Amino acid sequence: MNIVEIRNLTKNYPLGNTTVHALRGIDMDIPQGSLMSVVGPSGSGKTTLLNIVGCVDTATTGSVKVGDREVTTLSDRELTRLRLRKIGFIFQTFNLVPVLSALENVEFPLLLQGELSAAKVREKSRQLLLAVGLLDHERHKPAELSGGQRQRVAIARALVTDPDLVLADEPTANLDSETGESILRLMQTMNAERGTTFIFSTHDPQVLRYAKSVVHIHDGRLEGA
Amino acid sequence: MKTLLFFAYRNILRQKRRAVLLGTAMALGTCFLVLASSFVAGISQTLFDRVMTYVAGHTSVLVGDRGYLYRTALRGRADLKERIEKLPNVKRVSETIGIVCRLVGPQKGDNGIFIGIDLTQKLSPAELQETQDNFPMVTGSFLDLKRTDVDNPAILAKPKADYLGVKAGDQLAVRYQDSRGRRQVTHLTVVGLFRPTNSFMEAPLFVSMDRAKILMDMDSLDLPYLYLTLKNPKVNAVPTADAIQKLLKPRLAALPISVVFGGKSQAVICAGLKSDSVSRVRLGKVLPLAKEWKGNVVDLPNSLATTLGAKPGDTVSVVSGRSKAGDSIVDRAVVAGTWNPPAGAEGLVLWEEDAFQGARSFRSRLPGDTGAALVQAASGVLDSLLSPEWTLLPRAKSTDEVRDQMRLIGAREWKSPVVAVRTMYETGEQILKLADALSLITLVAVLILFVVVLTGVVNTLRMTVRERTREIGTLRSLGMQASQVRQLFLMETGMLALFASLTGTVLAGLLMFGLSRLTFPLEGNPLSILLVRGHLVFVPGMMSTLGEILLVVGMAVIAAWGPSSQASQLSPANALRHHE
Ligand SMILES: Nc1ncnc2c1ncn2[C@@H]1O[C@H](COP(=O)(O)OP(=O)(O)O)[C@@H](O)[C@H]1O
Ligand SMILES: [Mg+2]
Numbered sequence: 001m002n003i004v005e006i007r008n009l010t011k012n013y014p015l016g017n018t019t020v021h022a023l024r025g026i027d028m029d030i031p032q033g034s035l036m037s038v039v040g041p042s043g044s045g046k047t048t049l050l051n052i053v054g055c056v057d058t059a060t061t062g063s064v065k066v067g068d069r070e071v072t073t074l075s076d077r078e079l080t081r082l083r084l085r086k087i088g089f090i091f092q093t094f095n096l097v098p099v100l101s102a103l104e105n106v107e108f109p110l111l112l113q114g115e116l117s118a119a120k121v122r123e124k125s126r127q128l129l130l131a132v133g134l135l136d137h138e139r140h141k142p143a144e145l146s147g148g149q150r151q152r153v154a155i156a157r158a159l160v161t162d163p164d165l166v167l168a169d170e171p172t173a174n175l176d177s178e179t180g181e182s183i184l185r186l187m188q189t190m191n192a193e194r195g196t197t198f199i200f201s202t203h204d205p206q207v208l209r210y211a212k213s214v215v216h217i218h219d220g221r222l223e224g225a
Numbered sequence: 226m227k228t229l230l231f232f233a234y235r236n237i238l239r240q241k242r243r244a245v246l247l248g249t250a251m252a253l254g255t256c257f258l259v260l261a262s263s264f265v266a267g268i269s270q271t272l273f274d275r276v277m278t279y280v281a282g283h284t285s286v287l288v289g290d291r292g293y294l295y296r297t298a299l300r301g302r303a304d305l306k307e308r309i310e311k312l313p314n315v316k317r318v319s320e321t322i323g324i325v326c327r328l329v330g331p332q333k334g335d336n337g338i339f340i341g342i343d344l345t346q347k348l349s350p351a352e353l354q355e356t357q358d359n360f361p362m363v364t365g366s367f368l369d370l371k372r373t374d375v376d377n378p379a380i381l382a383k384p385k386a387d388y389l390g391v392k393a394g395d396q397l398a399v400r401y402q403d404s405r406g407r408r409q410v411t412h413l414t415v416v417g418l419f420r421p422t423n424s425f426m427e428a429p430l431f432v433s434m435d436r437a438k439i440l441m442d443m444d445s446l447d448l449p450y451l452y453l454t455l456k457n458p459k460v461n462a463v464p465t466a467d468a469i470q471k472l473l474k475p476r477l478a479a480l481p482i483s484v485v486f487g488g489k490s491q492a493v494i495c496a497g498l499k500s501d502s503v504s505r506v507r508l509g510k511v512l513p514l515a516k517e518w519k520g521n522v523v524d525l526p527n528s529l530a531t532t533l534g535a536k537p538g539d540t541v542s543v544v545s546g547r548s549k550a551g552d553s554i555v556d557r558a559v560v561a562g563t564w565n566p567p568a569g570a571e572g573l574v575l576w577e578e579d580a581f582q583g584a585r586s587f588r589s590r591l592p593g594d595t596g597a598a599l600v601q602a603a604s605g606v607l608d609s610l611l612s613p614e615w616t617l618l619p620r621a622k623s624t625d626e627v628r629d630q631m632r633l634i635g636a637r638e639w640k641s642p643v644v645a646v647r648t649m650y651e652t653g654e655q656i657l658k659l660a661d662a663l664s665l666i667t668l669v670a671v672l673i674l675f676v677v678v679l680t681g682v683v684n685t686l687r688m689t690v691r692e693r694t695r696e697i698g699t700l701r702s703l704g705m706q707a708s709q710v711r712q713l714f715l716m717e718t719g720m721l722a723l724f725a726s727l728t729g730t731v732l733a734g735l736l737m738f739g740l741s742r743l744t745f746p747l748e749g750n751p752l753s754i755l756l757v758r759g760h761l762v763f764v765p766g767m768m769s770t771l772g773e774i775l776l777v778v779g780m781a782v783i784a785a786w787g788p789s790s791q792a793s794q795l796s797p798a799n800a801l802r803h804h805e
Contacts, residue, residue: 047802056702057798076707084704091801095699099235109703111228157703 002065003165003197004030004053009062011048011220022048024220026062030199032164035191037211038201045220046201047169053199054087054167055079067164084113088158090168090200094150096142096157102149103129103138106156113161128156132186148179155186159196168200172207184210229709233716237724240689247681248725254674255729255777260736261670262769265663267762272660273458273649281652282319282452284466286473287645288615289634290404290586297322298404298441299448299615299642301591305473306448312468314461319343321450322437326401328381328430330389337385339399339430341437341449344371358758360426364393365417370433372416377440380417380431391415399430403442405587411440442549444590462648470620470646475613477604478641479596480585484525484574485542486533493529494596495543495574496603497581497612499640504610511606512575514562522561524575530563537562543576545584546591554587556580569602578612578640586642615642624654675780682718682784690714690792697792698800707793714789715782722781726774737763 011023022045030036038046051057052064056079059072067086071079088109089095096105106125110116116124129135132152134145142150151171158166168187172180184200188210191198200211208214216223238244277283286309290296299305310318322341327334344367348356356367363383372378379397391397397413413432421427432440443449455461482495498508500518508518515537516522523543525535535541543556558580566573576584585591604611616639621627627647634643650657690697697710705713744759756762 051798051801054702056698056801057796080701080704080706083702089699089702091699093695095695095801097232097696097699099239100232108228108232112704112709114228 001032002029003032003034003067004028004199005063005065006053007063009049009052009064010060011045011052011057012060022220023052023060026220026222028215028222030197032197033191033195035188035198035210035212036200037208037214038199038217039203039205039208039214040201040217041203044217046203046217049217050167050169050199050201053165054089055083084109085161086164088161088163088166088196090151090154090158090166090171092170092173094142094147094154094174096150096153098142101139101141102134102145102153105142105153106160109157109161125156125160128160129153131159131190132156146179147175148182151175151179151183152186155183155190159190159194162194163196165197165199168198170201170203172202172204177206180204180207181210229713230716233713233720236713236717237721240692243685243688244721247685248721248728250677250681251722251725251777251781252729252732254670254677255726255773256733256736257729258667258670258674258773258777259730259733259765259770260763262667262773263733263737263763263765264761265660265667266764266766266769268663269660270764271757271762272656277458277649277656281647281649282321283455283458283462284453284469284646284648285652286451286453286469287647288448288450289643290406291582291639291642293406296402296404296406297324297449298443299644300585300588301446301593302448302614303446304593306451308472309451309453309469312465312472314456314465315453316456317346317454319346319452319454320434320448321452322434322441323429323450324401324441326399326430328385328389329398329400330386330391331395332390333388335385335388336428337381337399337430338428339379339401339432339437339440341434342367342370342431343434344368345434355758359422360419361422363418363420367417367431369416370431370436375414375416377411377413377432377436378416379413380419381415382421382427382429383418384421385427385430386415386418393418401440403440404447405442407442409440409442446590446592458649462650466620466646466648470617473617473644473646475615475617475641475644476597477600477611478582478585478614479600480545480576480581480588480591481595482546482574482576482584483544484523484529484533484535485544486535486539489533490544491529491532493526493572493574494599495523495576495581496596496600496607497578497640498524498575498607499578499610499612508610511610512562512564516559516561518561518577520577521556521558521580522577523558524562524564525560526566526572526574527563529572529574530560535560543580543584546588548587549589554584556584566603567606570599573599573603575607581612582641613641615644618643618645620646621651624651627651671776674777678722678777678780679784682722682781683788686714686718686785686788690788693792694795694800694803697795698797698803701795701797702801710795711789711793714792715785718785718789719778719782722778723774726777729777730770730774734765737765 006026006028009023009026013020013022038049040046052059055071064071103125106128107121110121110124126135129138132155134149134152137145137149171183175183184207187198190196288297288299290298306318320343323338326337326339328337370378370380386392393415395415397415398410399413400410403409455465478497480495483490483492505518514524537560539560540557541560543558545554548554600611618630621630630645740761741763745756
C-alpha cells in the first residue's frame with residue numbers, strides 16, 4: 001500500500017515579474033514502510049517536494065494523496081490537523097524550541113494533540129528519548145546539547161505521535177559525517193523497528209547507502225524513476 | 226490552552242532586556258495611573274466630605290424672613306429639623322448662623338462674620354482632631370465658649386485681634402442686624418485666639434450656637450439655616466434635597482392674637498390675607514368689604530364684631546403676643562369689614578398680610594401649630610388669598626438659577642418668609658468643577674499610558690515575531706493551528722502586562738504609603754485645602770485598581786492583536802525557509 005501518491009505535481013513560485021518553476025511535473029508512489037532518499041543538488045526542488053508531501057506547502061497543479069487522502073483541496077485548518085496526527089518533521093537546522101528542555105520539546109506535539117494525560121505524555125516522551133539514547137539529557141535545554149544530540153531529540157519529537165510518515169529535509173547537512181551517519185542509522189533502526197515511513201533529502205551521495213530506495217531530482221524533475 | 230499558557234510563560238523572558246524594558250514601561254504607567262486615580266479619589270473625598278460640608282453642606286436649607294436672607298429664621302418650626310434628620314442617608318443636620326458684622330476694638334474697627342458653633346453636637350475623635358487642626362489655638366480652647374463667668378465669650382483669629390487691638394480677656398463691641406432686622410450692639414469677651422490656617426479663616430468670630438441664637442433674637446422654636454452632611458453625597462444630595470422640598474411644603478400661617486375694642490378683649494386665631502392689587506380684585510368677589518383691603522386692616526367675624534361692638538371703620542387694637550423684652554406687641558388696625566367664616570373656621574380674624582407676617586416675625590416663641598387647622602378650614606372659601614407660613618422657592622437646577630433666585634429675592638418685596646432647598650451641585654459648582662478637572666489627570670494618565678503601551682507592544686512584538694519566524698514555521702509544521710499562534714503571542718503580551726501592572730500597583734502602594742507620611746506646611750499654602758492635617762490623601766479603591774490593571778492588560782492585548790495576527794498568517798513553508 002502506498003502512503004504517498006503523487007501525480008503530475010508542479011509548483012511555481014512567483015519571484016518578482018518572473019515565475020520559478022520549482023517542480024515541473026512529478027509522479028511517484030511511496031509505499032508504506034519505505035526509507036526513501038531524495039537526492040539532488042542545491043536548488044533542485046527537494047525542500048519544495050518534501051514540504052508539499054508534508055502538507056506545509058500547497059501544490060500549484062497536480063494531485064497529492066497522503067494516506068489515501070487528497071490533500072491539494074484541504075484548508076489550512078485541515079492540513080494542520082493532518083500534520084498533527086500523521087506527519088513528523090526533522091529539519092536541517094534541528095529547530096528545537098530553545099525555551100523548552102529536551103523532554104518538553106518531545107512532549108510538545110503530544111500536548112498539542114491534547115489526548116493523553118500529562119503522565120502518559122511524559123511516559124511516552126521518555127520512552128522516545130530512551131530510544132534515541134538521550135534520557136539522561138532530558139532536562140537539558142537545546143543550547144546545552146551538541147548538534148547530533150539535538151537532531152536525536154528532533155527525531156524523538158517527530159516520532160512521539162506515532163506518525164505514518166516522517167519527512168527529514170537534509171537532516172545531516174549541519175552535522176559532521178560521523179554524527180550524520182549515526183543519525184541515519186537511528187532512522188534506519190526506527191524504520192525497521194516501528195515500520196514508520198521515512199523520506200529524507202540529501203545532496204550528499206555518500207549517505208545514500210542508508211536508504212532502502214532512492215530518487216534523484218534535478219531541476220524540478222525526477223531522473224530515472 | 227494550558228500548553229499554550231505554559232509555553233507563553235516560558236517565552237516571556239526569552240528576550241530579557243526587551244521584556245524588562247517593556248515591562249518596566251507598563252509597570253511605571255500602571256503605577257502612575259493607580260497613583261493618579263487614588264490621588265483624585267482622595268481629593269474628591271476631601272472636597273465632598275470636608276470642604277463641601279463646611280462651605281455649603283451637601284444639601285442645605287436656606288431661610289430668610291420676608292425676603293431678607295440674612296435674617297435667617299423660620300419662626301416656630303424647629304420641628305422641621307427633626308423631620309429632616311429622620312430622612313434616609315442624612316448623617317447630620319447642622320444649624321448654621323453666620324452673620325456679617327462690624328467689630329469695634331479699642332484701636333480700630335473691621336468687618337467680620339460671627340458664626341455660631343454647636344458645642345452640644347457629638348463629634349467623632351477624627352472630627353474633633355480636624356477642627357483642632359483647622360483652628361490651632363494660640364490661647365484658650367473652643368470649650369471656653371461655654372464659659373458662663375464672662376459675658377458672651379467669643380474666639381477670633383490672632384491677626385484680627387492684633388489689628389483690632391484686643392487680647393484674651395478683653396471686651397469687644399460688635400454691631401450687627403438681628404434676625405428681626407433690628408440693629409444691635411453687643412459686647413463680647415475674647416476668651417480665645419486661634420492661628421488661621423489660611424486667609425479665609427481670619428474673618429470668623431466664633432460664639433456658641435446658644436449664644437448666637439440669643440444675640441440674633443431667635444429662640445429654641447425657631448429654625449435657622451441647615452447644612453446637611455450626607456452618606457454618599459454625590460448620589461444622595463439631589464434626592465435628599467427633593468425629599469426636603471416635599472417636606473417643606475408650607476401650610477397656611479396662623480397667629481393667636483387678642484382683639485381689643487371698647488374696653489373688651491377677645492383671644493382669637495388670625496390668618497393673613499393677601500393685599501397686592503391682583504389679590505384685591507379677587508378678594509372683592511369672595512369677601513364683600515366696606516373698606517379697601519390696604520394698609521393695616523382687619524376683617525372680623527360677625528360674631529366677634531357683635532361681641533366687641535365694632536363696626537367697619539372702627540380702629541381696634543391687635544395684641545399679637547410679647548416681644549423678647551416682655552412688651553406686648555400691639556398694632557392698631559382699621560376694621561375693613563365683617564364676614565361669616567365657614568364651618569370649622571369660626572371666629573377666624575383676617576389680617577392684612579404685611580402686618581400679619583410682621584407680627585409673626587416679631588413675636589417671641591411662636592408655637593408652630595396653634596390655629597393651623599382653623600385657617601385650613603377657611604381655605605375652601607379664601608383659597609390662595611391666605612398667607613402661607615413661608616414661600617418655598619422652586620428647586621434651582623444650576624448655579625445660574627441660584628443666582629437668578631438670589632437676585633429675585635433681593636428685588637421683590639416678599640410678604641412671607643422665603644425658604645430654598647439647595648444642593649452642593651448648585652452652591653458649590655466651583656468646587657465640583659475642581660473635582661472634575663482633577664479627574665482629567667487620570668484621563669491624561671490613561672492616554673499617555675495607552676500611547677506607551679501601544680507603541681511599546683507593537684514594536685516589541687514585531688521584532689519578536691521577525692526573530693521567531695522560523696520557530697513559528699516549526700510549530701505550525703508540528704501541528705499548531707494559526708489561531709493558536711495568535712493566542713500564544715496574545716498570551717505572552719497579556720501575561721507580561723499582568724506581571725508589569727501588578728508590580729506597578731505594588732510600587733504605587735509603596736509610593737502612596739511614603740507620600741502620605743510626608744507632612745506639608747499648612748500656613749501660606751494655597752493648596753492646604755486639599756491636605757488633611759498637612760498630609761496628602763490617597764484613596765485607592767479595590768475595584769478601581771482592579772479596573773486599572775484590567776485596563777492595562779486589555780490595552781496590551783489589543784495592541785498585540787495586529788502583530789499576533791500577522792504571525793498567525795505566515796505561511797508555514799515560507800516561515801520555515803526564513804533565515805534571520
Ligand atoms: N518561496 C520561494 N520563492 C521563490 N523561489 C523559491 C522559493 N522557495 C524555493 N524557491 C526556488 O525554487 C527552487 C527549488 O528550491 P528548493 O526546493 O529549496 O531546492 P532544494 O531544497 O533542492 O535546494 C530554487 O530555485 C529556489 O530558489
Ligand atoms: Mg532545501
